[in-house]
Amino acid sequence: MKLLFNKSSLLQGVNIVLKAVPSRTTMPILECILIDATTHEIKFTTNDMELGIETKVKGEIIEKGKIAIDAKMFSDIVRKLPDNEVMIETDSNFNAIITCEKSKFNIASKSGDDFSYLPYIEKEKYITISQFGLKEVIRQTIFSISDNESKKLMTGELFEVNNNILKVVSLDGHRISIRKVEIEGNDNSIKVVVPGKTLIEISKILSSEVEDKVNIFFTNNHILFEFDNTIVVSRLIEGEYFKIDQMISSDYETKVVINKKEFLNCIDRATLLVREGDKKPIIINITDGSVELKVTSPLGSMNEEIDITKEGKDILIGFNPKFLMDALRVIDDEEINIYLVNSKAPCFIRDNEEKYIYLILPVNFSQA
Amino acid sequence: MKLLFNKSSLLQGVNIVLKAVPSRTTMPILECILIDATTHEIKFTTNDMELGIETKVKGEIIEKGKIAIDAKMFSDIVRKLPDNEVMIETDSNFNAIITCEKSKFNIASKSGDDFSYLPYIEKEKYITISQFGLKEVIRQTIFSISDNESKKLMTGELFEVNNNILKVVSLDGHRISIRKVEIEGNDNSIKVVVPGKTLIEISKILSSEVEDKVNIFFTNNHILFEFDNTIVVSRLIEGEYFKIDQMISSDYETKVVINKKEFLNCIDRATLLVREGDKKPIIINITDGSVELKVTSPLGSMNEEIDITKEGKDILIGFNPKFLMDALRVIDDEEINIYLVNSKAPCFIRDNEEKYIYLILPVNFSQA
Numbered sequence: 001m002k003l004l005f006n007k008s009s010l011l012q013g014v015n016i017v018l019k020a021v022p023s024r025t026t027m028p029i030l031e032c033i034l035i036d037a038t039t040h041e042i043k044f045t046t047n048d049m050e051l052g053i054e055t056k057v058k059g060e061i062i063e064k065g066k067i068a069i070d071a072k073m074f075s076d077i078v079r080k081l082p083d084n085e086v087m088i089e090t091d092s093n094f095n096a097i098i099t100c101e102k103s104k105f106n107i108a109s110k111s112g113d114d115f116s117y118l119p120y121i122e123k124e125k126y127i128t129i130s131q132f133g134l135k136e137v138i139r140q141t142i143f144s145i146s147d148n149e150s151k152k153l154m155t156g157e158l159f160e161v162n163n164n165i166l167k168v169v170s171l172d173g174h175r176i177s178i179r180k181v182e183i184e185g186n187d188n189s190i191k192v193v194v195p196g197k198t199l200i201e202i203s204k205i206l207s208s209e210v211e212d213k214v215n216i217f218f219t220n221n222h223i224l225f226e227f228d229n230t231i232v233v234s235r236l237i238e239g240e241y242f243k244i245d246q247m248i249s250s251d252y253e254t255k256v257v258i259n260k261k262e263f264l265n266c267i268d269r270a271t272l273l274v275r276e277g278d279k280k281p282i283i284i285n286i287t288d289g290s291v292e293l294k295v296t297s298p299l300g301s302m303n304e305e306i307d308i309t310k311e312g313k314d315i316l317i318g319f320n321p322k323f324l325m326d327a328l329r330v331i332d333d334e335e336i337n338i339y340l341v342n343s344k345a346p347c348f349i350r351d352n353e354e355k356y357i358y359l360i361l362p363v364n365f366s367q368a
Numbered sequence: 369m370k371l372l373f374n375k376s377s378l379l380q381g382v383n384i385v386l387k388a389v390p391s392r393t394t395m396p397i398l399e400c401i402l403i404d405a406t407t408h409e410i411k412f413t414t415n416d417m418e419l420g421i422e423t424k425v426k427g428e429i430i431e432k433g434k435i436a437i438d439a440k441m442f443s444d445i446v447r448k449l450p451d452n453e454v455m456i457e458t459d460s461n462f463n464a465i466i467t468c469e470k471s472k473f474n475i476a477s478k479s480g481d482d483f484s485y486l487p488y489i490e491k492e493k494y495i496t497i498s499q500f501g502l503k504e505v506i507r508q509t510i511f512s513i514s515d516n517e518s519k520k521l522m523t524g525e526l527f528e529v530n531n532n533i534l535k536v537v538s539l540d541g542h543r544i545s546i547r548k549v550e551i552e553g554n555d556n557s558i559k560v561v562v563p564g565k566t567l568i569e570i571s572k573i574l575s576s577e578v579e580d581k582v583n584i585f586f587t588n589n590h591i592l593f594e595f596d597n598t599i600v601v602s603r604l605i606e607g608e609y610f611k612i613d614q615m616i617s618s619d620y621e622t623k624v625v626i627n628k629k630e631f632l633n634c635i636d637r638a639t640l641l642v643r644e645g646d647k648k649p650i651i652i653n654i655t656d657g658s659v660e661l662k663v664t665s666p667l668g669s670m671n672e673e674i675d676i677t678k679e680g681k682d683i684l685i686g687f688n689p690k691f692l693m694d695a696l697r698v699i700d701d702e703e704i705n706i707y708l709v710n711s712k713a714p715c716f717i718r719d720n721e722e723k724y725i726y727l728i729l730p731v732n733f734s735q736a
Contacts, residue, residue, distance in 0.1 A: 073640070073667060080637045095668075103637060107668035269448045269471060272441070299441060300463075300475040 001065025001090045003037055005057065007083050007100065013044050013057035014075045016230055019201040021071040022048040032068035034115040035088070037061045045118065046071060051198050052118040053205075056229040063089075066112030069096050077105055118233045121224045123217050127161055128184040131212040131227055137168050137179050138199045140330040140356070145196040146172040153193060156237040158244075159216075159223075161190035169244055170196075175323050176244060176359040190218050193241050198223070198234035205230065248357060252339035252348070254312040256286055260336045264328040266293055266304050271321045273297045281318035281363035286310060286340070317343045318365035327358035369433025369458045371405055373425065375451050375468065381412045381425035382443045384598055387569040389439040390416040400436035402483040403456065405429045413486065414439060419566050420486040421573075424597040431457075434480030437464050445473055486601045489592045491585050495529055496552040499580040499595055505536050505547050506567045508698040508724065513564040514540040521561055524605040526612075527584075527591075529558040537612055538564075543691050544612060544727040558586050561609050566591070566602035573598065616725060620707035620716070622680040624654055628704045632696040634661055634672050639689045641665045649686035649731035654678060654708070685711045686733035695726035 014033065022030055025048070034045040042061060045054045067090045074096075078086070081100040089097045090109070098105040138157075146154035151173075158169040164186055168179045202225055206214065214227035225232040267282060273295045274280045285292040288310055294303045317340065327349055328336070339348040349358040382401065390398055393416070402413040410429060413422045435458045442464075446454070449468040457465045458477070466473040506525075514522035519541075526537040532554055536547050570593055574582065582595035593600040635650060641663045642648045653660040656678055662671045685708065695717055696704075707716040717726040 070667075076640050077637070080633070080640065082633070102674070103634065103670070103672040105637075105641075105668060105670045265448070265450070266471065269445070269473075272444050272448060273473075299438075300473060302471070302473045304471040306470070 001035070001037055001067055001088070002063035003035070003042060003059050003061055003088045005059040005086045005088070007078070007081055007086050009058040010086055011078050013055050014071075014078050016055045016205050017044045017046040017053045018071060018075055019204055020046040020048050020051045020053040020232075029068060029110060029114050029116075031071055032110060032115065033071045033074055034066065034068050034112055036066040036112060038064055038066050045115070047116050047118060049116070050195065050235050051201060052233045054118055054231050054233075065090055067094065067096055068110040068112050068115050069107060070109070073107060077107075118231070119222060121217055121222050121233060122219055123224075125188045125190060125219075126215055126217040127166060127186055127188065127190070128213055128215050129166065129181065130210045131206040131214050132208050132210045133181055134214055134216075135203050135206045135208060137166070137181050138203045140179050141168050141170045141177040142196060142199060142203075143170075143326045143330070144172050144175050144177040145170045152237055153239050153241060155197075156193040156195050157199060158241045159190065159192050159194050161186070161188055163187075169241070171242060171244070174320070174361050175327070176247060176357070177327070178244070178248075178357040178359075180355050188218075191241070192218055192223060193237040193239070194223055195234060195237055198232070202232050205232075247346075247359065248348075250339075252312070252341055254286060254310065254315050254340040256291065256338040256340070257309040257335055258291065258306060258338065260328055260331055260334060262306050263291075263336075264325060266306055267321050267325055267328075269304065270295045270302055271325075273299050273302050274321070275299070279320070281365050282321045282324075283316065283318050283365055286315045286317070288314070315340050315343060317347070318363045319347075319360060320363055323360045327360065331356065331358075369403070369405055369435060369456070370431035371403070371410060371427050371429055371456045373427040373454045373456070375446070375449055375454050377426040378454055379446050381423050382439075382446050384423045384573050385412045385414040385421045386439060386443055387572055388414040388416050388419045388421040388600075397436060397478060397482050397484075399439055400478060400483065401439045401442055402434065402436050402480055404434040404480060406432055406434050413483070415484055415486060417484070418563065418603050419569060420601045422486055422599050422601075433458055435462060435464055436478040436480050436483050437475060438477070441475060442466075445475075486599070487590060489585055489590050489601060490587055491592075493556045493558060493587075494583050494585045495534060495554055495556065495558070496581055496583050497534065497549065498578045499574040499582050500576050500578045501549055502582055502584075503571050503574045503576060505534070505549050506571045508547050509536050509538045509545040510564060510567060510571075511538075511694045511698070512540050512543050512545040513538045520605055521607050521609055523565075524561040524563045525567060526609045527558065527560050527562050529554070529556055531555075537609070539610060539612070542688070542729050543695070544615060544725070545695065546612070546616075546725040546727075548723050556586075559609070560586055560591060561605040561607070562591055563602060563605055566600070570600050573600075615714075615727065616716075617709075618707075620680070620709055622654060622678065622683050622708040624659065624706040624708070625677040625703055626659065626674060626706065628696055628699055628702060630674050631659075631704075632693060634674055635689050635693055635696075637672065638663045638670055639693075641667050641670050642689070643667070647688075649733050650689045650692075651684065651686050651733055654683045654685070656682070683708050683711060685715070686731045687715075687728060688731055691728045695728065699724065699726075 036043045042057045042059045087099040094109045096107045096109045160167040166181050166183050170177050217224040223234050270282050270293050283294050291306045291308050346359045346361050404411045410425045410427045455467040462477045464475045464477045528535045534549050534551050538545050585592040591602050638650050638661050651662050659674045659676050714727045714729050
């Protein structure tokens with residue numbers, strides 16, 4: 001094999017596929033990038049058996065062939081090479097010789113034949129969405145997945161498609177995040193659970209442009225994202241997702257309209273007095289025209305009032321401040337609506353069109 | 369006590385004095401900032417008994433007084449307050465009440481009387497230098513101090529003043545860094561050893577402007593830096609510094625002129641093949657017109673050539689790559705001169721005017 005690249009295209013390709021290289025594995029071949037130039041294109045592939053990425057890299061094929069080269073070492077070398085043409089050659093002992101200007105590396109590598117290719121995916125059911133839109137919807141929900149591997153379904157996100165709407169849901173037992181986003185003309189009905197890790201990694205390689213599109217294909221066991229010169233394939237999480245419609249109610253006793261930034265900054269200040277691991281809730285006292293936040297700890301005390309518009313009953317309720325802040329940080333609206341029932345029932349933060357719903361369970365507190 | 373501040377002046381003052389708050393101490397009072405408004409000025413002071421900082425903060429004194437308030441908590445609160453006026457009051461139980469807009473904190477604090485003031489420094493011997501100049505000279509030498517507390521003198525830097533020149537020296541047993549910088553008209557002769565920690569912290573609060581000056585005062589046991597509204601006082605390290613003049617020689621057998629950036633980048637690439645903790649030297653082969661770098665490791669091999677101008681003998685020599693890179697990174701010249709004697713003797717990187725001298729000991733290597 002003998003290939004000629006421009007350093008910047010090479011680095012871009014390496015950075016994309018690096019996202020599916022496992023940090024620890026018992027199978028050394030998975031730590032490699034497969035460079036495949038057996039046809040008329042150059043493809044880089046990585047595969048951790050859950051998640052796989054393949055991207056086409058611009059370059060000249062002087063001699064066809066393939067090789068599996070250690071991903072970490074290869075990316076470190078490419079990053080530090082001068083900005084110039086890079087030649088990658090192999091010899092019969094699976095050594096990769098990387099040459100750029102007067103610099104020459106010789107790296108022991110592996111046969112490309114030992115590499116597991118990505119699974120074949122039937123391209124039938126699919127949706128199209130902007131890369132920016134997908135990136136946003138992931139950012140706005142990913143914080144409420146669980147990292148507890150024994151509750152596998154909670155480590156993923158529900159992707160549900162109906163009537164040209166993609167609904168994305170995550171929950172961890174204390175809160176639920178729901179976002180709805182319009183997709184392009186399509187009458188497929190889809191309901192799958194996508195691993196959180198897949199979504200986190202794909203977020204990092206999606207562009208932030210509304211004009212750039214991504215096609216998402218669905219089979220029973222896999223999801224495939226296709227965009228630019230790249231495809232990302234992931235297994236799905238098996239099982240029936242939680243029946244969230246039963247947990248969402250539109251009844252309320254109290255409705256609060258509050259400035260989002262003021263509320264967020266106030267909670268942020270209040271948590272200064274709560275030492276990490278302390279698990280002290282912040283107590284919110286909602287009365288006509290104002291919300292009062294109060295924290296008392298061995299370090300001192302803090303209280304602050306915020307002007308609000310209120311409908312319905314007064315209420316005193318406690319929350320884990322982190323859960324409130326996580327939701328508030330990903331809402332772009334200046335003013336938000338909070339709906340409450342009583343101090344034991346979940347609160348809902350949602351807009352009028354229900355493009356987003358954030359449900360947060362309250363925390364018991366001793367009223368001192 | 370009752371004081372009124374603008375949030376930004378308050379935050380600036382806090383950030384300056386925070387640099388002398390010890391991260392761990394058995395004396396809780398040292399974790400505090402002393403706010404002293406007993407006169408017509410507001411002064412913030414911190415003191416870890418080695419290093420002390422005092423800065424004047426702009427604000428209105430409504431009622432005189434003083435208080436010692438936990439530095440970490442206070443700085444966190446100030447940082448997160450709205451950008452507006454901040455009121456700090458104390459009550460008779462040493463509580464500090466911090467109010468900003470509708471936000472109110474009450475923090476248990478300590479009597480200002482328990483705080484150790486900075487030592488009194490006789491302002492006789494001094495030099496004046498630009499803040500930028502001092503910052504630069506620290507950055508260009510601080511990497512070769514030792515962190516071994518049992519070799520106390522090596523943990524500091526020599527500050528030697530003669531004939532309007534400040535010479536700064538650091539060494540760690542493997543290398544020596546020397547920088548000379550002109551100071552303003554002065555015929556004092558000074559020779560002291562300043563703790564490295566003091567220099568690192570003061571670097572963080574000096575401005576990067578050539579026009580801003582700093583006065584440095586010297587006594588037998590202390591050094592005092594005076595700039596803007598701030599003074600920094602530090603103990604000196606006692607003892608006689610190493611006789612470096614005996615270690616510096618201007619004899620050489622080989623002189624190399626090389627492009628600094630090319631050399632640095634090449635060493636950086638070569639070290640990719642050396643795993644951390646491996647302590648493998650890089651071998652440099654200097655011949656007419658070129659330097660060749662070569663690394664062979666279980667991971668693979670690398671070699672690269674750089675064009676040079678050479679005078680004198682060919683030489684094959686090994687170095688710890690980190691030591692070479694540390695020195696090269698802080699030299700601004702495009703082309704540098706390296707002087708060598710043989711593979712067992714130190715190399716010198718120095719400019720013609722000897723504004724800088726970096727001495728680096730070579731490493732033994734087995735010639736395979």
